[in-house]
Amino acid sequence: MQIQVEDYYPKETFNRMKAFADEHETPFVVIDTKMIEDAYDDLVEGFPFAKIYYAVKANPAVEIIDLLRDRGSNFDIASIYELDRVLSRGVSPDRISYGNTIKKAKDIRYFYDKGVRLFATDSEADLRNIAKTAPGSRVYVRILTEGSATADWPLSRKFGCQTDMAMDILILARQLGLVPYGVSFHVGSQQRDIGVWDAAIGKVKVIFERLKEEDGIELKLINLGGGFPANYITRTNELEVYAQEITRFLQEDFGDSLPEIILEPGRSLVSNSGVLVSEVVLVSRKSRTAVERWVYTDVGKFSGLIETMDESIKYPIWTEKRGELEEVVIAGPTCDSADIMYEHSKYELPLNLATGDRLYWMSTGAYTTSYSSIEFNGFPPLKAYYL
Ligand SMILES: *Cc1c(COP(=O)(O)O)cnc(C)c1O
DSSP: OOOOGGGTSOHHHHHHHHHHHHTSOSSEEEEOHHHHHHHHHHHHHHOTTEEEEEEGGGOOOHHHHHHHHHTTOEEEEOSHHHHHHHHHTTOOGGGEEEOOSOOOHHHHHHHHHHTOOEEEEOSHHHHHHHHHHSTTOEEEEEBOOSOTTTEEEOOBTTBOBOHHHHHHHHHHHHHTTOEEEEEEOOOOEEEOOTHHHHHHHHHHHHHHHHHHHHHOOOOOEEEOOOOOOOOOSSOOOOHHHHHHHHHHHHHHHHOSSOOEEEEOOSHHHHGGGEEEEEEEEEEEOSSTTOOOEEEEESOOGGGTOGGGGGGOSOOOEEOSOOSOEEEEEEEOSSSOTTOEEEEEEEEEEETTOOTTOEEEEESOSSSSGGGOOSOGGGOOOOEEEEO
8 A cells, every 4th residue: 555645744844855856866865843842842742740861762853853852842862862861962861861770980980970869770790880979969779660562662571670579679779879869661663562661650659658657768750751742654653642641640659739740752752854865776577487586775774764673664665666566575785684674574665666666665764774874885874963
């Protein structure tokens, strides 16, 4: 089935991006920053009580950092390099959290020296490093959550700990002179089941109550993580529905006097704003009678499309060519056989598709440029233009 551009972009927006694309050589991603502003405003409208910490890894372009800085966003940072970049754009350190639970002691010190006082953790060893190198800071503990089966890009398991350990860590934090501040989780990126936030918030409530009753610790913060949806082929609910439901879950567990709430959106803020434009290098068949065509493009897993790994993220692909559609395998240009984007997902493209035709990959503003390799096979990193 041909995808409809209007399902993904306002008509004028796409026309503007397309006109720009027509003047530039592929491959590249073109980003409409107005769509990011709108996505930010929608999120604020949906969660008026929450503070937003943009997960910089989704797209660390200074154009995006500047725009979000001016709109009042905060920033969730995972490395000293992201920190340097965000600080260099004039963001003050009190708008930054160090959200990576895996970090060197000397990097924690670096954040502390720059003025950051809010740290994520999920282990005793990391907590002790924080206590030593960032004394007196606020810490929140990341817990494990369910939901990996319904997230297109799961993020629990590697990060987070069980609730019992989370409580141990928060109690130890106080002993070590830190401020046990709250609890965080991430239900998995592109999370299609809103119900998993309910279960996660329920776990948080237990931790809040038990620490208060048993240890006199009053936590102040819930960090609801990311996981909010972008528009790909597999449809999701609208953000509005996420906001309504998650707000209801919070009120059911915490009543009207909510603790401080943080959101850490990456994908949902920037993904929809991008179109990755690529060119068909070759169309071939593997035998005289093969039904399936292989379509090789000048962009692949190593130049921005790594989230097609296991065909997890299914980007809508559009072409101007019109004609009878038939199934294809879509692969990248490098000499690595892992560089196949879609083989089992049954993408269909017109039979008259030929070398030199362009493919437009919708909703590619997140996790593309930042994942692009620097020179595999000598191919340069994915270019990006910000309109
Ligand atoms: C990647 C990440 C996010 C962003 O998640 P999305 O699903 O892209 O919104 C938020 N918080 C943390 C800690 C992350 O690692």
